[in-house]
Amino acid sequence: MLRKTILYLSDQPKIFRFVKRNRLARGLARRFVAGETIDEAIEAVRQLNATGATASLDVLGESVYEEHEAQATVEQYLMLLDRIHAERLNSHVSLKLTALGLDVRKELCISNLSRIVERAALQDTFVRIDMEGSDYTEVTLEIFEQYMRPSFPGNVGIVLQSALRRTSQDVENAIRSGARVRLCKGAYKEPASIAYPDKSDVDEAYVRQMKRLLEMGNYPGLATHDETIITEARKFIAEKGISPDKFEFQMLHGIRRDLQEQLVRDGMNLRVYVPFGTQWYPYLMRRLAERPANLAFMTGSIVREIVRGKR
16 A cells, blocks of 8 residues: 555656655755756766765666657766766766667667667766566566677676576576676565565575675676675675675665765775656655665665764
8 A cells, every 4th residue: 555655646746846846855855866967966976986986877767658758868878978988987877778768669779778888888888777677677688688788798787686586597697698787686566476575585585696696797786785785795705705896886875875985995896876867756756665665764874874973
């Protein structure tokens, strides 16, 4: 019921207009979203780079159903890559295929993605293709493996979700092909027939897949805010003698900044995913709907920083 309510609210334009005028709501959103413009996103990357962290910029807006909307997203990404390159920032970009027109036509999406990855290759940077709900898993991997990675092996990577039962095999496939993987737990609500319903099973799968990627993968990105898993990762790399330059931890903008700072101080590579754009309200609401426990997690992150600041 809570998930349905949140999803309903996320699609209400009147509520979005009200929230955009609400100072408190905008302040909360700014905690997790860099802003609405490219200039604001670039400034967020500058600040992260100054602390020793790298970044990945994500233009908010997914599930577009009009070709002109997909083209507009492509132009934003091209401008973003040009700014990153011109200002010599340590950042790459992250994108969703539904934002590039996958729900309009697969061929349109491939064409749009190719333009972005080609620009990234010319500038010697990197594009991460995000994984969406399970309805898109197979086609996303197909586009990545058949159309992108053969031509741009060093400039494009994929995301795998440990919550899906298929992911251990997808990890092995990625190891064999040398694909760069970002491993996350997965926030989408999926049926038990294709995903682990219990958090403990998801965590167990994540740790198992993480260790395979650390030992055999091509510069994996370990996307987690889970301190227990991060501790397990660091113990494993110490035991196996894995150099910190062979992987990176990845976290979301505004989440567990204390932990982010600690990892950087300890000499770990850290990349922060920085979403920005005018669609910040649907973005936040959908993240909460995918897993309502995210609300407690985000709130806890804010409270933790407030308490820490008072000490």
